Amino acid sequence: MMEKIEDPVAEAVVCWRSAEEGGRRSGPPTAPVYMATAVFVQGDDRELQPGWPASADQLSILLEETAVREDGSRTCKVDFLVRDLALPYLVPGGEILIMEGPRVVASARVDTVHVGD
Template sequence: MIKSIDTPVATAVLTWLTLEEGGRRGGPQTSPVYAATCVFPLGGEAEVQPGWPATAEEMFSILLEEVEVVGDSNERRYKVGFLAPDLAKSFTHDGAEFLIMEGPKVVARGRINAVFEGW
């Protein structure tokens, strides 16, 4: 198990979906570093691709380490890393929106709010 992200590429705020919205039964993750799949929506994909986002061409393995709770209990700030950071580089910029997936299911929505220098 990864205990911390030593060289994060960014920070992001995630809003975890409630169970009624299709989110996780246990709510936001509780492990020190959560690994999942993410996808960055690009202009209208949801409307034109059957089964999207589960069928997105570009999916990435993302690492998230919680920094703090912001707003309500389902909204949190995270340090962000990727298992293959060079592949995600062109998608990772201030304001970039992304979806956290567990299998074909979207469990959270995120937005990059700071990218670290040198990334």
């Protein structure tokens, strides 16, 4: 199990879905670094690609929670197992869907990108 993201590629605000919304029954993960698959939201993918987001190209994402905000969302360090595949899509304000199998369990809004810092 990974304990820490030493050199994150980005920071994001993550909103975990409730079980009623199709999210995790156990709530937000408690592991030091949560690993899952993710899909970048781009343009009209929802309307153009059947079965989206489950049918979209997925990347392996790493999230390390750094703070819980007043609204219940979480500030997290972000990285990817294959960072180079994510870089073209990683922009401040970009949206990422966090998946467990075909289910979307959270959404993330990229706050800061560290590449080139």
